[in-house]
Amino acid sequence: MSVDGIGVERVFIGAGCNRIVNNxxxxxxxxxxxxxxxxxAIFCPKAAQILTTLPGHKASVNCTHWIPSSKFAFKEKQLERHYLLSGDADGVILLWELSLADKKWRHVLQVPQPHKKGVTCITGIMVSETDVIFASTSSDGTINVWELILPSTIGGDCKLSFLESIFVGSKSMVALSLSELPGNTGHVVLAAGGLDNKVHLYCGERTGKFVHACELKGHTDWIRSLDFSLPICTNDGTSSLLLVSSSQDRGIRIWKMASCSSQSNSKGTFREEKISLASYIEGPVLVAGSSSYQISLESLLIGHEDWVYSVEWQPPSVTSANGFAYYQPQSILSASMDKTMMIWQPERTTGIWMNVVTVGELSHCALGFYGGHWSPNGDSILAHGYGGSFHLWKNVGIEYDNWQPQKVPSGHYAAVTDIAWARSGEYLLSVSADQTTRIFASWQNEASFGGSDCWHEIARPQVHGHDINCVTIIHGKGNHRFVSGADEKVARVFEAPLSFLKTLNHAISQKSSFPEDFQVDVQILGANMSALGLSQKPIYVHSTHESPERNVNDGLDTLETIPDAVPVVLTEPPIEEKLAWHTLWPESHKLYGHGNELFSLCCDQGGKLVASSCKAQSAKVAEIWLWQVGSWKAVGRLQSHSLTVTQIEFSHDDNLLLSVSRDRQFSVFAIKRTGVDEVSHQLIARQEAHKRIIWACSWNPFGHEFATGSRDKTVKIWAVDKGSSVKQLMTLPQFTSSVTALSWFALDHQRNDGFLAVGMESGLVELWSLSVTRTVDGSMTVPGVTAALVRRLDPFMCHVSSVQRLAWRKSEASGDCKSVLLASCGADHCVRIFEVNVA
Structure with missing residues (x-):
């Protein structure tokens, strides 16, 4: 097999956001x-697609900060490289470089002297085109300040120098903001806020020591966010600095820092005319070298009904051709746990700050926003919420503001445990420990960014009260159905409603895998969630014509008063609110029988049988159950293993069932259908195959050969001989990490060539070519196999923690080039799709 021309391209990444402030x-x-x-993860708001993920952190990422941030967008016109700081729960901070010319990323350095505990906030300012000062804070009670000199030439190195470590004690700081003091003093001011309800200001020179200058009191609960404006010039030539702070006391405060000389000048008529009605409370004086600044409370903004997690000034706009003069808009964005974001601006006549825009999920879907951010040009605002989801609004109005929701990337916000392709490959189904099942499909009739098909989440069929561990799609004729298994002892069967079938037709822009008249037979339009998330009840097509007053008698406000879903046919990729509520599938059956949490599921090729296993510590509990599709009766209980069966798979002809287990053994069963509802099974081979847990197995799609992968870092290829015994064909060279996922794909039936995708605990994926030979020796057929590594996927394309599952989908072959999609899911919360091109 010629494998020289193997190309692998990234098609799609789906991932949710870590549920933490400053992320x-x-x-x-x-x-x-x-x-x-x-x-x-890096995403492009214009394309609504995640572009890449950066590997390097060992612990969960808590915060990120761009250099330059959107606040300094007016300075970036001539920058060829942008930088990104990221901090994690172990206290490690990494610096990354993005080259704009070729969109390539590289890991530049790890900041030395890491924090002893998790990083909670990173902030930075550009003092000049190559000089950056940044600060980080951690729950270890310290704030570290660094100077970063960016290279002025291509290929140059970044120089990092340590300026100061400020110890703040047991009440750690969780919010930071940096600014240069106005008036060209060469001094930098650092604002820090946290658990003691005060804003602390530290003053220092660009090169040296930071001293505690003063503290601002007023908030009555933890301070969650701080942001300095850029210096604002007033009519008399002086400039002042504004600091906005937000707190868990639901309030937002704006503090003004004006140099004392300008304060005295403006005590006259100018001040009285300008701010006659605005509240003006004098605070402490901040001294920096020979300059001093009077701090006053400019305004108190009340409007949110819950903790205000973030506040941010609108980025300045450029007012001169050379890009150094700017205008700082008087506009603040706030995001709160009350599920809203607000834009605040001073009224033109009185100067009183008012809430001028409110956007948000005013429904019960989200549990609030952890942060809000402006786009660099100020025409879009982005929030991220408790459900790991993004929410983007763009101001599309011309003469007046009109903020409309936009498409954003979406994905799971916990480990993705299993994936399955639809039987014709129209979509990919994934399940996760975030207790949701999601469907991703390529939206072909979209005038998409870059001219190619874009993948989006188009449905969330199951939203459940348990972490979901495994899923299988039912093959064979009939409606789309899947079975999922969670941290409960029950498997659940779901069936596609009419609204999804019609949405799928829109998405793939051609007739789906079933005729229109089939859709007429589907009487269920969608599904409602139950109050406790235990079962999703169907909404029937005819019931939509009933009068909506049927709940009038339910006068009591109980748990059951969850509003009804409104299943609709989607004509474009849906936003979070529609996904979370209106795309559920009805549950048709529950399969009872297992004694513990379900662990793995699979369906045969003909769509007649489903096999399931659960977590087990004994042979009795480690049984594999067989279920008849349709009647959903238990038709078999296969005993062989003594510990959890980690993966099960039917052979291509449905005659054999392969299982692998934590007990380091594999088992092969012969399966025979003896009657309508009867199945006979026989154990034909059981063998201890590896020295550690076997995590994965996969059949050759055209033969009775299979692969097993284990924690002992090996992959072995086996063949079922004459349907009665198993012999080992070969062991692949040892891998660098535990093998956690395998998927075998056959290219050519006649020549029996194919690929084996190998996923590892490190997140890396390798492609191996496998060529199976069968030589006839007298009356015996002797199988053989040759293997070669053909591609190690770039770490920037791969997962950054354990690969949980790999699954091939064959797509159309055009001419001499075959194009295949490979899907993967991982503990890094990501679902990924790669296109493998074989010349």
């Missing part, structure tokens, strides 16, 4: 960075 950053390069478990 998201929108840079001057118009890209958004966020932490997805221990990876840093």
């Amino acid at each position: 998201v950053s929108w840079g001057a390069c118009d890209l958004v960075a966020f932490g997805a478990e221990n990876g840093v």
Whole structure:
């Protein structure tokens, strides 16, 4: 097999955002960075696609910060490289470089002297085109300040120098902001806020020691966010600095820092005319070298009904051709746990700050926002929420503001445990420990960014009260159905409603894998969630014509008063609110029988049988159950293993069932259908195959050969001989990490060539070519196999923690080039799709 021309391209990444404050950053390069478990994900808001993930962190990523951030977008016109800082739960901070010319990323350095505990906030300012000062804070009670000199030439090195470590004691700081003091004094001011309800100001020179200058009191609960404006010039030529702070006391405060000389000048008529009605409370004086600044409370903004997690000034706009003069808009964005974001601006006549825009999920879907961010040009605002989801609004109005929701990437916010392709490959189904099942499909009739098909989440069929561990799609004729298994002892069967079938037709822009008249037979339009998330009840097509007053008698406000879902046919990729509520599938059956949490599921090729296993410590509990599709009766209980069966798979002809287990053994069963509802099974081989847990197995799609992969870092190829015994064909060279996922794909039936995709605990994926030979020796057929490594996927394309499952989908072969999609899911919260091109 010629494997020289193997090309692998990234098609799609789906991931949710870590549920933590300060995790998201929108840079001057118009890209958004966020932490997805221990990876840093980068997404493009214009394309609504995640572009890449950056591997390097060992612990969950807590915060990211772009250099330059959107605040310094007016300075970035001539920058060829942008930088990104990311901090994790172990206290490690990494610096990354993005080259704008070729969109290539590289890991530049790890900041020395890491924090002893998790990093909670990173902030930075550009003092000049190559000089950056940044600060980080941690729950270890310290704030570290660094100077970073960026290279002025291509290929140059970044120089990092340590300026100061400030110890703040047991009440650690969780919010930081840096600014240069106005008036060209060469001094930098650092604002820090946290658990003692005060804003602490530290003053220092660009090169040296930071001293505690003063503290601002007023908030009555933890301070969660701080942001300095850029210096604002007033009519009399002086400039002042504004600091906005937000707190868990639901309030937002704006503090003004004006140099004392300008304060005295403006005590006259100018001040009285300008701010006659605004509250003005004098605070402490901040001294920096020979300059001093009077601090006053400019305004108190009340409007949110819950903790205000973030506040941010609108980025300045450029007012001169050379890009150094700027205008700082008087506009603040706040995001709160009350599920809203607000934009605040002073009224033109009185100067009183008012809430001028409110956006948000005013429904019960989200549990609030952890942060809000401006786009560099100020026409879009982005929030990230408790459900790991993003929410983006763009101001599409011309003469007046009109903020409309936009498409954003989406994905799981916990480890993705299993994936399955639809039987015709139209979509990919994934399940996760975030207790949701999601469907991703390529939306072909979209005028997409870059001219190619874009993949989006188009449905969330199951939203459940348990972590979901495994899933299988039912093959064979009939409606789309899947079975999922969670941290409960029950498997659940779901069936596609009419609204999904019609949405799928829109998405793939051609007739789906079933005729229109089949859809007429589907009487269920969608599903409602139950109050406790225990079962999803169907909404029937005819019931939509009933009068909506049927709940009038339910006067009591109980748990059951969850509003009904409104299943609709989607004509474009849906936003989070529609996904979370209106795309559920009805549950048709529950399969009872297992004694513990379900662990693995599979369906045969003909769509007649489903096999399931659960977590087990004994042979009795480690049984594999067989279920008849349709009647959903238990038709077999296969006993062989003594510990959890980790994966099960039917052979291509459905005659054999392979299982692998934590007990280091594999088993092969012969399966025969003896009647309508009867199945006979016989154990034909059981063998201890590896020295450690066997995590994965996969059949050759055209033969009775199979592969097993184990924690002992090996992959072995086996053949079932004459249907009665198993012999080992070969062991692949040892891998660098535990093998956690395998998937075998056959290219050519006649020549029996194919690929084996190998996924590892490190997150890396390798492609091996496998060529099976069968030589006839007298009356015996002797199988053989040759293997070669053909591609190690780039770490920037791979997962950043353990690969949980790999699954091939064959797509159309055009001419001499075959194009195949490979899907993977991992503990890094990501679902990934790669396109493998074989010349």
